[in-house]
Amino acid sequence: MDSTKSNILVIGFGGIGTMTAYNLEAGGRATVTGVLRSNYDLVASRGFRIWSCDHGQVESWRPTSGMNAARPVRNKADMMIVTKAVPDARTMASPFDYIVVCTKNIPDIPPTVAEVIAPAITPRHTSVVLVQNGINIEKPIIAAFPENVVISGISLMNSSELRPGEIFHQDHDNLIIGAFRNPNLDIETECRAAKLFTDLYNASEKATGEYSAEVQFMRWRKLVYNASYNSLCAITGMDTSKLRLTHTAVTELLLPVMLEVKSVARAAGYQLAADQEDISLNGDPLYGYFRPSMQQDIEKGNFMEVEVIVGEAVREGQRLGVPVPMLSTVYSLLKVLQFRTKVNKGMVELPPMKDFGAGNIVEVSKP
Structure with a gap:
């Protein structure tokens, strides 16, 4: 060398x-x-x-x-x-x-x-x-x-x-x-x-x-985008452009998540820009049709970065006494998707299906 x-x-x-x-x-x-x-x-x-x-x-x-x-x-x-x-x-x-x-x-x-x-x-x-x-x-x-x-x-x-x-x-x-x-x-x-x-x-x-x-400040700033777009694109299966073109997704999902991340960051000592949610919301070209990493992961059947992107933000909110109802809901949905991936990869052994007395019907209906 x-x-x-x-x-x-x-x-x-x-x-x-x-x-x-x-x-x-x-x-x-x-x-x-x-x-x-x-x-x-x-x-x-x-x-x-x-x-x-x-x-x-x-x-x-x-x-x-x-x-x-x-x-x-x-x-x-x-x-x-x-x-x-x-x-x-x-x-x-x-x-x-x-x-x-x-x-x-x-x-x-x-x-x-x-x-x-x-x-x-x-x-x-x-x-x-x-x-x-x-x-x-x-x-x-x-x-x-x-x-x-x-x-x-x-x-x-x-x-x-x-x-x-x-x-x-x-x-x-x-x-x-x-x-x-x-x-x-x-x-x-x-x-x-x-x-x-x-x-x-x-x-x-x-x-x-x-x-x-300003390492931590920069990470919280990026988290405003990742916790919202990355998560919601994975959950909905829609890229950033389609999500933005759905008005209710912006007002009822993206912006509320972004504002919660800002609130947790502020409580942790990191004062993000007053218009950070607007910067993050419009950071990608409207017609760029970007598929964030978590969306790509779920589409490929891979595991997502649920804990470091959303789980840690939720836990920081709880530690600092900041309400994060939207983040918590997003976190719960992502954990369900993560569990599904574990099942599909054979990492979870599910109990056999109970037929409730319909065993013969089930057998007859099998292709």
Whole structure:
């Protein structure tokens, strides 16, 4: 490995993770190792196909090396060994400087983020960058790795995986970066690590890495959008444009949820803009027909980030004495959908159906 480059592990190669990793390598100041999951076999054989508004069309791209969870494979494109296992830092010649986590943050579905990244962590050296949605996501990471810097990454780009290994990136990559406060470390150390990562992200001159010391404020601001649009698009099956064109969805659903998030943020000490709900409501082009991540997840039969986006907001409201009736209702509906996904994936064993004496009728009616 080039010792002049930062050694970076990226975990999660969906739409956001792939573009994050590609941009880091495009800057020439990072060597990226990728942990791939469902798309590993396809990407190992032919690489990613990328259509990007920032980087143009890219064919057959692979990170410097790629990983997931079982067997080693020879990557013919760059002659690097790729494997399917999160690397063990104890066996590596050079530790990872940064671990960038771009997976969904779903603490109610094992394994947890802390469990996934644990083998690759070098105490007092590796910084963990959480490019994930939600609030309070840093707490379990700081608890598991009290000697390591934890950095917030708020991605504002719209990028999705159209098919396995095919990425469509349709608006500018803007990543807001800042250190979460770890009481075990000095602020200077945390800020230095966050600012260096910002420099690495800006090195490509194609994307924007925006350093901000107001990490929690930025996360609450994005939550106004995510807790409303992300949740309600998933529940209704309608994209952002269709939802906005339904007047009652705006006045009776979107705006009430946004206002509740603002109220909880204010009670937590974060004064969002007076018109933040209008900014969030109209942030996407009216005719953009965007499908937020939770809607895409439910359509694919995947788990959603229910807890970090909505559950934590509800719990913060309860802790601070702020009424959140709409958020609580949305949370309950999302948990029902999450349970359905667990059933469909065979994670819940349901009791057999009782025939109530109609067994013969049921048998006769079977195709």
